[in-house]
Structures are given as C-alpha cells and as structure tokens.
Amino acid sequence: xxxxxxxxxxxxxxxxxxxxxxxxxxxxxxxxxxxxxxxxxxxxxxxxxxxxxxxxxxxxxxxxxxxxxxxxxxxxxxxxxxxxxxxxxxxxxxxxxxxxxxxxxxxxxxxxxxxxxxxxxxxxxxxxxxxxxxxxxxxxxxxxxxxxxxxxxxxxxxxxxxxxxxxxxxxxxxxxxxxxxxxxxxxxxxxxxxxxxxxxxxxxxxxxxxxxxxxxxxxxxxxxxxxxxxxxxxxxxxxxxxxxxxxxxxxxxxxxxxxxxxxxxxxxxxxxxxxxxxxxxx
Numbered sequence: 001x002x003x004x005x006x007x008x009x010x011x012x013x014x015x016x017x018x019x020x021x022x023x024x025x026x027x028x029x030x031x032x033x034x035x036x037x038x039x040x041x042x043x044x045x046x047x048x049x050x051x052x053x054x055x056x057x058x059x060x061x062x063x064x065x066x067x068x069x070x071x072x073x074x075x076x077x078x079x080x081x082x083x084x085x086x087x088x089x090x091x092x093x094x095x096x097x098x099x100x101x102x103x104x105x106x107x108x109x110x111x112x113x114x115x116x117x118x119x120x121x122x123x124x125x126x127x128x129x130x131x132x133x134x135x136x137x138x139x140x141x142x143x144x145x146x147x148x149x150x151x152x153x154x155x156x157x158x159x160x161x162x163x164x165x166x167x168x169x170x171x172x173x174x175x176x177x178x179x180x181x182x183x184x185x186x187x188x189x190x191x192x193x194x195x196x197x198x199x200x201x202x203x204x205x206x207x208x209x210x211x212x213x214x215x216x217x218x219x220x221x222x223x224x225x226x227x228x229x230x231x232x233x234x235x236x237x238x239x240x241x242x243x244x245x246x247x248x249x250x251x252x253x254x255x256x257x258x259x260x261x262x263x264x265x266x267x268x269x270x271x272x273x274x275x276x277x278x279x280x281x282x
Contacts, residue, residue: 001163001207002232002279003035003045004068006112009226011051013109018047021088021106022070022114023081023157040159046070050229057111058227063169063220063272065228066211067105067113071164072157078102078118079147080155085116095139100125100132100205102139110226117164125205132189132205134198165200166231167209168274171218173197175271176210183251184233184244184278207233220273230275241266241280 008014015034018024024036027045035045047068058064072078082104085092093113094105103117126133170176177197180186186199189206195213198206212218221227235241241264248255248266256267266278 001166002234002277003037003048004065004163004166004231005033005048005050005229006065006110007050007052007055007224007226007229008110009051009053009055010109011049014049014051017088017090017109018049021085021090022116023084023155024161025156038157038159038161040162044162044234046157046161046163052224052226055224055226056222058221058225061215061218062225063171063214063218063274064225065112065274066167066169066209066213067115068163068231069103069115069117069165069167070157071162072116072118073160074147075102075118075144076147076149077158077161078104078116079144081116081157082141082144083148095141097135097137097139098205099135099137102144104139112227113167115167119164119205122203134190134192134205163231165207165209167211168228168270168272169214169218170210170212170270170272170274172216172271173210173212178251179253179270180208180210183248183253185247218272228274230277233276233278234281235278236281238264238280241278244278 011034018036024046027035027037029035034049036047037045072081090106092104092106096103101117101119103115106114108114180199181188186201189200190198196211198209200207245266258265258267264280269275
C-alpha cells in the first residue's frame with residue numbers, strides 16, 4: 001500500500017498533528033501538497049495533505065475512509081507511538097488485540113480515523129480449518145508500554161513505517177468484493193466480521209478492510225468534501241500493472257491511465273465512489 005491522500009480544511013493544523021502526535025516528518029512538498037513520511041529508502045510518503053479551506057465536512061452516512069492504518073516495524077515502536085500520542089495531548093478512541101496484530105485507534109483533527117499498529121510474526125497468526133482467525137480483544141497496554149526503550153523519548157516514526165492497510169466505508173459488500181477481489185485480484189481473507197470483508201495479497205491478513213457500518217447503500221460524499229481524496233496500491237513492477245490493465249475491461253471496470261513523471265498510474269473509482277491509484281513499484 002502506498003500513501004493515503006486527504007483533503008483537509010486546515011492544512012497546517014493537520015500537518016502539526018501528523019508530526020507531533022503521529023511522529024511523521026514533513027518531506028519535500030509537491031505542488032503545494034504536504035507530504036508526511038519517514039527517512040525510508042523508498043522515498044514514498046505515508047500521508048499526503050491537500051489543503052482546501054472551503055472543503056465541507058464529509059457528511060455522516062456516506063462512503064469514504066473508515067481509517068488509514070499506519071504499520072510500525074515492532075512492538076517497541078508501537079509503545080513509543082502510544083507514548084507520543086499521550087504526550088501530544090490526544091486521546092485514543094480504542095486499543096485492540098486482533099490476534100494477528102496489536103492496534104491503537106484515534107482520529108486526526110478533521111475526524112479521519114487512524115490506526116497505529118504492529119503485526120505479530122506470521123507464524124503466530126492463528127489459522128483454524130485453513131481460515132485465518134482475527135478478533136477484537138482488549139489490548140494489553142501495560143505490556144505494550146513495557147517495551148519502551150531508553151533513548152525513545154524524542155524518536156519519530158522509524159524508517160520502515162508505512163501504510164499497512166486502508167479500511168473503507170462502502171455501500172455494498174458484494175459490489176466491493178467484485179471490484180477488489182474479482183477485478184483487482186485481491187484474495188478474501190476474512191468474512192467473519194458482521195458487515196465487513198477483508199482482502200489482501202501475498203497472504204497478508206488484510207490490505208483492505210471494507211464495511212457497510214455507515215449503512216447499506218450509502219452514497220459517496222459530495223465532491224470536494226474533506227477526507228479521503230485517494231489511496232495508492234503499489235504493484236511489484238510495470239508488467240504487473242500492464243496485466244491488471246488488460247484485465248480491467250473484461251471485468252467491466254473503467255479507468256484512466258496517467259503518469260506523474262516516469263511513473264505510470266491507473267486511476268480508478270470503486271463502486272462506492274472511493275478513488276484509488278494503482279502504480280508500479282519504482
């Protein structure tokens with residue numbers, strides 16, 4: 001998963017939040033967009049902020065972003081993330097043990113949901129009758145904080161921090177499955193959550209969460225609303241991107257091919273109006 005791009009009304013306040021409470025650094029801006037990330041060799045940002053003071057709030061009962069999920073490399077990094085949120089004066093909205101991962105939940109100043117999480121090693125992920133098991137249990141916060149190390153007090157998010165998954169509000173799970181699994185080729189990993197579906201590639205627990213918790217048949221928010229502008233999916237190479245492009249017309253999926261510099265991009269919109277860009281790894 002590549003960066004998540006958000007429309008925000010107060011770009012400076014959002015930038016300060018992602019710097020101080022989340023621990024990301026401001027990277028070189030691009031066309032006025034604030035790019036927040038780490039000193040990662042890929043050079044890709046984690047979150048991009050596009051400011052629009054006139055953007056209206058996303059109405060309730062619409063499709064869009066449920067949360068963006070920032071994956072940190074280790075449990076000690078999650079402990080520092082928890083400490084950083086508290087030091088910045090922000091409150092968590094939840095903290096859960098999902099069996100495959102441990103997660104903290106909060107919202108940014110404009111109401112965009114955020115998950116900060118670390119994965120357990122894959123060999124510890126529970127599987128029953130060939131089906132990956134996930135749950136939502138209380139997180140052992142004391143155990144997480146016990147991982148804090150000397151020298152962590154002023155550390156930002158480490159290299160390797162990235163978007164681990166994106167969780168979306170959608171209008172219809174069947175249509176979402178047909179798009180993300182049938183057309184794009186993600187594997188369904190978990191069906192057990194009421195009103196939700198999880199899909200991934202490469203055996204991961206999920207790269208995308210899809211839910212109808214905002215309501216069945218919800219419309220997309222008005223154009224230009226605050227919230228999700230676009231999220232990015234990164235394919236291994238140009239060949240994989242070309243293979244996807246050849247498959248899309250047969251699946252009845254419309255797309256536009258564009259480019260930013262030397263990077264080819266497929267621009268798509270899912271059946272619920274959520275926009276995504278599919279790119280080849282550079």
